[in-house]
Amino acid sequence: xxxxxxxxxxxxxxxxxxxxxxxxxxxxxxxxxxxxxxxxxxxxxxxxxxxxxxxxxxxxxxxxxxxxxxxxxxxxxxxxxxxxxxxxxxxxxxxxxxxxxxxxxxxxxxxxxxxxxxxxxxxxxxxxxxxxxxxxxxxxxxxxxxxxxxxxxxxxxxxxxxxxxxxxxxxxxxxxxxxxxxxxxxxxxxxxxxxxxxxxxxxxxxxxxxxxxxxxxxxxxxxxxxxxxxxxxxxxxxxxxxxxxxxxxxxxxxxxxxxxxxxx
Amino acid sequence: xxxxxxxxxxxxxxxxxxxxxxxxxxxxxxxxxxxxxxxxxxxxxxxxxxxxxxxxxxxxxxxxxxxxxxxxxxxxxxxxxxxxxxxxxxxxxxxxxxxxxxxxxxxxxxxxxxxxxxxxxxxxxxxxxxxxxxxxxxxxxxxxxxxxxxxxxxxxxxxxxxxxxxxxxxxxxxxxxxxxxxxxxxxxxxxxxxxxxxxxxxxxxxxxxxxxxxxxxxxxxxxxxxxxxxxxxxxxxxxxxxxxxxxxxxxxxxxxxxxxxxxxxxxxxxxxxxxxxxxxxx
Amino acid sequence: xxxxxxxxxxxxxxxxxxxxxxxxxxxxxxxxxxxxxxxxxxxxxxxxxxxxxxxxxxxxxxxxxxxxxxxxxxxxxxxxxxxxxxxxxxxxxxxxxxxxxxxxxxxxxxxxxxxxxxxxxxxxxxxxxxxxxxxxxxxxxxxxxxxxxxxxxxxxxxxxxxxxxxxxxxxxxxxxxxxxxxxxxxxxxxxxxxxxxxxxxxxxxxxxxxxxxxxxxxxxxxxxxxxxxxxxxxxxxxxxxxxxxxxxxxxxxxxxxxxxxxxxxxxxxxxxxxxxxxxxxxxxxxxxxxx
Numbered sequence: 128x129x130x131x132x133x134x135x136x137x138x139x140x141x142x143x144x145x146x147x148x149x150x151x152x153x154x155x156x157x158x159x160x161x162x163x164x165x166x167x168x169x170x171x172x173x174x175x176x177x178x179x180x181x182x183x184x185x186x187x188x189x190x191x192x193x194x195x196x197x198x199x200x201x202x203x204x205x206x207x208x209x210x211x212x213x214x215x216x217x218x219x220x221x222x223x224x225x226x227x228x229x230x231x232x233x234x235x236x237x238x239x240x241x242x243x244x245x246x247x248x249x250x251x252x253x254x255x256x257x258x259x260x261x262x263x264x265x266x267x268x269x270x271x272x273x274x275x276x277x278x279x280x281x282x283x284x285x286x287x288x289x290x291x292x293x294x295x296x297x298x299x300x301x302x303x304x305x306x307x308x309x310x311x312x313x314x315x316x317x318x319x320x321x322x323x324x325x326x327x328x329x330x331x332x333x334x335x336x337x338x339x340x341x342x343x344x345x346x347x348x349x350x351x352x353x354x355x356x357x358x359x360x361x362x363x364x365x366x367x368x369x370x371x372x373x374x375x376x377x378x379x380x381x382x383x384x385x386x387x388x389x390x391x
Numbered sequence: 392x393x394x395x396x397x398x399x400x401x402x403x404x405x406x407x408x409x410x411x412x413x414x415x416x417x418x419x420x421x422x423x424x425x426x427x428x429x430x431x432x433x434x435x436x437x438x439x440x441x442x443x444x445x446x447x448x449x450x451x452x453x454x455x456x457x458x459x460x461x462x463x464x465x466x467x468x469x470x471x472x473x474x475x476x477x478x479x480x481x482x483x484x485x486x487x488x489x490x491x492x493x494x495x496x497x498x499x500x501x502x503x504x505x506x507x508x509x510x511x512x513x514x515x516x517x518x519x520x521x522x523x524x525x526x527x528x529x530x531x532x533x534x535x536x537x538x539x540x541x542x543x544x545x546x547x548x549x550x551x552x553x554x555x556x557x558x559x560x561x562x563x564x565x566x567x568x569x570x571x572x573x574x575x576x577x578x579x580x581x582x583x584x585x586x587x588x589x590x591x592x593x594x595x596x597x598x599x600x601x602x603x604x605x606x607x608x609x610x611x612x613x614x615x616x617x618x619x620x621x622x623x624x625x626x627x628x629x630x631x632x633x634x635x636x637x638x639x640x641x642x643x644x645x646x647x648x649x650x651x652x653x654x655x656x657x658x659x660x661x662x663x664x665x666x667x668x669x670x671x672x673x
Numbered sequence: 674x675x676x677x678x679x680x681x682x683x684x685x686x687x688x689x690x691x692x693x694x695x696x697x698x699x700x701x702x703x704x705x706x707x708x709x710x711x712x713x714x715x716x717x718x719x720x721x722x723x724x725x726x727x728x729x730x731x732x733x734x735x736x737x738x739x740x741x742x743x744x745x746x747x748x749x750x751x752x753x754x755x756x757x758x759x760x761x762x763x764x765x766x767x768x769x770x771x772x773x774x775x776x777x778x779x780x781x782x783x784x785x786x787x788x789x790x791x792x793x794x795x796x797x798x799x800x801x802x803x804x805x806x807x808x809x810x811x812x813x814x815x816x817x818x819x820x821x822x823x824x825x826x827x828x829x830x831x832x833x834x835x836x837x838x839x840x841x842x843x844x845x846x847x848x849x850x851x852x853x854x855x856x857x858x859x860x861x862x863x864x865x866x867x868x869x870x871x872x873x874x875x876x877x878x879x880x881x882x883x884x885x886x887x888x889x890x891x892x893x894x895x896x897x898x899x900x901x902x903x904x905x906x907x908x909x910x911x912x913x914x915x916x917x918x919x920x921x922x923x924x925x926x927x928x929x930x931x932x933x934x935x936x937x938x939x940x941x942x943x944x945x946x947x948x949x950x951x952x953x954x955x956x957x958x959x960x961x962x963x964x
Contacts, residue, residue, distance in 0.1 A: 260492065263491075288490075288491050291491060292489075292490070292491045292531070292532065295531075295532075295533040296485055296533070303766065303771070304772060306726070306731050306764075306766070307764075307766045307769065307772035309731060309759065310729055310731070310763070310764040310766075311759075311772070311785040311788060311833065311834070312756065312759060312760070312785050312789045312837070313788060314756065328774065329772075329774045329784070332774035333771055333772055333773065336774075336819065337771055340486075341483075341486045344481065344486035344487065345486050345487065345489065347445075347450055347481070348479075348481055348486065348487035348489065349489055350450060350474075351448055351474065351477075351479040351481075352479075352499055352500040352503060352547065352548075353471065353474050353475065353500055353503035353504055353551075354499070354503045355471065359505045360502050360503060361501070361502050361506055361508055361511065362508065363494070363495055363498030363502055363508065363512070363515070364495055364498075365508065435853075435854060435855075436822070436824070436851070436852045436855065536717060564849065564850065566879045567879050567880075568919060593853055595853075633852070634853040637924045638928075640947060641947065641951060641954075644947060644948075644951045645951055645954060645955075648951055648955060659928060659931065660931070662928075663928070663932050663935050666932060667932070667936055669958060670936065670957065670958055670959070
């Protein structure tokens with residue numbers, strides 16, 4: 128059931144898996160930033176090589192990354208075509224109404240395509256090698272400065288982690304309720320739009336009721352175990368900064384400098 | 392602190408009802424529980440058992456009456472100290488699993504108490520070992536059976552080193568194997584750590600393990616004593632919708648069929664022995 | 674037409690062709706006769722729930738076939754055809770009260786008949802009948818199902834299944850979470866439905882006492898295979914075999930064995946119900962009881 132968004136984490140023991148989730152998360156965001164430095168074939172080649180190295184180091188099959196791209200294929204295609212036909216400059220090959228096919232347009236289209244693919248591959252690399260739990264730890268850590276603005280960072284992170292923990296439970300529950308209603312003659316995914324919307328009610332109401340019951344049970348259990356907010360709590364899960372994290376940061380720094388030198 | 396008469400829990404004239412409702416869930420209940428005993432709290436659904444457990448842990452607020460736990464009076468000031476002394480395991484294995492994986496769930500209570508991390512790590516490891524779940528330390532709850540989740544819940548409670556453990560129908564959602572395993576575990580742990588156990592249960596075999604059985608009906612204690620003396624009164628148990636132990640059921644039926652069996656409580660083994668002796672005599 | 678359930682070489686594999694591929698049922702061939710009371714027993718993960726889901730077309734076999742009251746399902750069966758089957762086989766899920774959603778008890782019970790094409794009035798009439806059949810008091814019919822006690826909610830859910838007027842009733846651990854009295858009443862109710870309404874009952878349970886008390890046919894599953902298919906009497910006459918498969922004896926049989934062992938009696942008939950057990954004890958003790 129959890130083959131959807133969260134089942135994407137693939138257990139492993141590669142260098143990338145063992146990196147600190149904080150550095151992985153931060154560097155993934157950083158990568159999206161520096162990708163915009165690239166503006167010629169040398170810089171793009173460098174970025175592609177760098178990303179490919181990351182993929183190799185994760186020891187995860189390439190097919191998993193390709194599967195990450197497939198759902199977004201139409202979006203990529205649309206954006207690329209937009210670039211190709213609406214960018215002017217250089218030699219014009221073809222012209223019709225508002226559409227032009229120029230050298231600049233073509234080159235830009237190729238760049239945009241790679242920009243997309245690289246961002247997707249890099250973020251897939253993050254989610255494939257980092258469990259949702261680690262990602263939520265990392266988010267808490269990175270959001271920590273917001274504490275000074277009175278943002279309840281700790282509570283948000285606990286909420287996120289509990290939500291993640293209950294996703295499989297609620298998915299099982301949904302499947303069970305759907306089966307029960309199917310057995311009572313409901314046909315999902317059939318009939319007119321109105322009928323389909325109607326078919327959702329016998330799932331949603333039981334799901335709400337059971338979620339509320341679960342939430343109440345959970346709140347009682349948490350209170351019984353002494354939970355009284357984030358104040359004065361210690362943390363069991365800590366992440367230790369390792370040499371490999373420092374090395375990766377250095378690699379990213381070198382990449383940035385190389386990009387700045389090579390770009391036009 | 393020395394306890395009055397060795398009572399770890401003293402409940403005096405306790406009444407409880409939900410706001411906006413007229414019916415009392417518990418009415419003028421008085422009860423003392425001795426340190427280190429295994430108490431079985433039985434009664435049909437809605438008799439007030441779980442409410443009593445929640446009141447003892449301060450999860451509900453009494454309308455009147457008093458509760459003393461390990462010498463501390465239940466009030467706003469003492470509530471967190473009292474909760475530290477009590478570990479609760481609830482019915483639904485899924486709805487009490489807070490952590491994203493086994494070890495972080497066990498650590499949850501320790502984190503709440505602000506235990507330093509180094510100590511936390513060793514206490515979590517110890518608790519995991521005690522319940523036999525070392526191999527599952529990094530498993531998410533979705534990969535555990537109901538019985539395993541309840542073991543994790545017990546480990547989470549043990550890591551806090553409570554004086555009292557309350558099991559609120561903790562075995563009722565498990566299959567027979569899981570149930571047996573969990574009960575054996577708690578019995579062994581109790582023998583080793585000498586805590587007090589309050590077990591709310593419908594399982595009559597579980598109740599026979601207790602030092603003392605308290606029968607609750609409609610918010611009142613209607614019977615209280617050693618298992619042997621409770622289970623002999625089988626009509627009363629049947630009337631409030633509880634099972635009677637199997638050997639007792641057989642004794643009853645045999646008596647009806649004209650076998651002259653003494654009117655006392657037998658375990659299954661004792662019953663078999665008695666029948667054998669009876670046969671040899673005749 | 675012969676009304677029965679027959680599975681022939683039924684196989685089912687989850688997530689076929691992925692790294693998570695998992696075989697849940699292997700060459701399951703069973704025959705459940707019309708009007709029988711069949712117990713299906715097995716540990717968590719034995720394939721019980723996968724098999725159950727085949728009984729009313731929630732799953733289709735990966736290979737092999739299952740025929741239910743004349744409908745045959747294999748992996749080529751269209752989903753549309755499964756609808757009719759669902760009317761034949763009523764499925765009471767574990768904790769069935771989780772399926773309640775309507776504003777009133779009556780509406781919830783009438784939900785299934787309406788889905789299967791009954792008019793509002795007809796459906797309500799059926800709902801009233803079925804509410805009576807599961808012993809729901811008249812005054813709860815207009816209440817919200819969420820106001821009722823756990824035991825009553827479960828009865829509403831069961832009435833909602835009976836309202837389809839199925840010929841077969843599948844029960845997945847129907848007494849889980851009830852107190853002893855509720856459990857007993859519920860099992861007696863199913864027995865009554867079996868006897869008076871001629872319902873074929875398929876009961877999935879961990880309670881060997883219930884198997885001994887009510888079933889006339891028992892199927893044991895282990896790791897997706899049928900490892901026993903017989904009568905309760907036959908199954909419980911081999912305690913060694915049960916122990917090897919981590920299965921319990923019913924209390925009656927267990928007690929009888931303890932007594933037989935102590936008295937060094939062998940080859941005695943196996944009592945299942947407590948009535949049988951006490952009769953057996955009387956026989957062993959011999960005539961002179963009231964000297």
